[in-house]
Amino acid sequence: MPPRNAPPSTSAREERAASRRVGALRALAPFIRPYRGLMAAAVLALVSTAVISLTLPLAVRRVVDNFGTGATELLDQYFLAALIIAGLLAVGTGLRYALVTRLGERVVADIRRAVFDRVIGMSPAFYERIMTGEVLSRITTDTTLILSVIGSSVSIALRNLLIFVGGLGLMMATSPKLTGLVLLIVPAVVVPILTLGRRLRVISRENQDWIAASSGNASESLGAVQTVQAFTQEAPSRARFAQMTESSYEAARRRIRT
Template sequence: MPANSDDPTMTSRPDPRVLLRLLKLLAPYRGRLLIAALALLVASGSVLLLGQGLRLVIDQGFLARDSTQLNRTLAAMLAVVSVLAAASALRYYQVSWIGERLAGDLRRQVFDHLLELEPAYFESATHRDRGAAEIASRLTADTSVLQTLFGSSISLALRNLVMLLGTVALMLVTQPWLSALVLIGIPVTVLPILWFGRRVRRLSRHSQDRVAELGRYASETLDGIRTVQAFTHEAIDRRDYGERVEQAFATAVVRTRQRAWLTGAAMLAVFAAVGLMLWQ
């Protein structure tokens, strides 16, 4: 059923800016957010230090055959790993606690607001999404999605971003020329893959639409099987359904062909870029 244009709460597309309204729920937990942010920075820095530690183990330990320096480096790496483990555990606990607390506060506020609504809101025949069962489902399922978003996904995204920036900075400091090649080669390698990927996604959606059409046509025909047989429409329905099957198959073949090209192009581009950097 199309959305009612008179209802401001019903929109054709979700607005990501609505998530910004949830930030005020995080205000009482600024202290935990600060602890989680510090733990994230410490953990990301520790991961970056491990790479330098491995370099020292190889250069000053194994290659130099200096057992004393090797022991010192391994001990330092053990200390870094201990800090990494503690910071990661602290970050995970804090962001998970915040996510669970946010979901709980949101459920409570939504339920308190629902208790103040008129009974007619839940009994409207034109808005099936306002039924008590549907609202109860959203009260649990949708808030669980938000809990996962704020309790895990955002934290992982920020951690990966910090590690990416730190890695680029270390590369520029240690090997500026090689880093320039990498920074230039990544867009050249990734952009064609992204172009192919978008085309594959469009074909995947088209293929899903074809399969959904098969289900719709079969359901419609079987629901009216008495009418179909009464008018001896079986042959026509067999033909129409067969045509839809072939259309779905043709779309799937095109999608598979494009995905195969994507896989081959991605492998070729990645290994060519790695070979070029090694040659330099």
């Protein structure tokens, strides 16, 4: 069994397998289901902003194409239409962000409550293998990552996917040959992103493990501070916490560089 002041040790293969299991997000379904109405409104706002984003360039094109003509009234109408579309895009984006953020906050609050209800009933043997501070870190810090996924990452990914599909369709309708030439550079962009993304997930997982370990060590030392001081273990406790904090910092630096 690894030392209690070290993060859980897992093989690189297990790390990769866990990071690729997109199906694990299905576990969030029971927590999202009670907020079906809020989720439907967020999806509607998402689709609307994606459609408006695809419409805005068409309105701007009309404005640019009519600059050299003498149709002043027609140019004013196109310019007004472009402003209206831009305003709708701003309103829709703000509404989408508010709805998705609210959904994420509610889901994460329910997840935290469910996790606490679960761990509070675990056997004493469970807490012999793991520090209570690490459990608290998992409930607070790790669930914050779920909030970022539900509140921003999934929303942005779906919006970009809709814009990509819609934009590709408009490009094909405009010029299939030019669209084919543009698609030739897609692998050169996607492959580095996928490669770096896998490495980033591993480093992020390592960073979370170090944060949990340092939080658990600090909670254990402060919870028994009288015993620590009675045996003059302040200096070793400081050294262990400093080492864990430095390891977490190094993992965060590698993530930023990646």
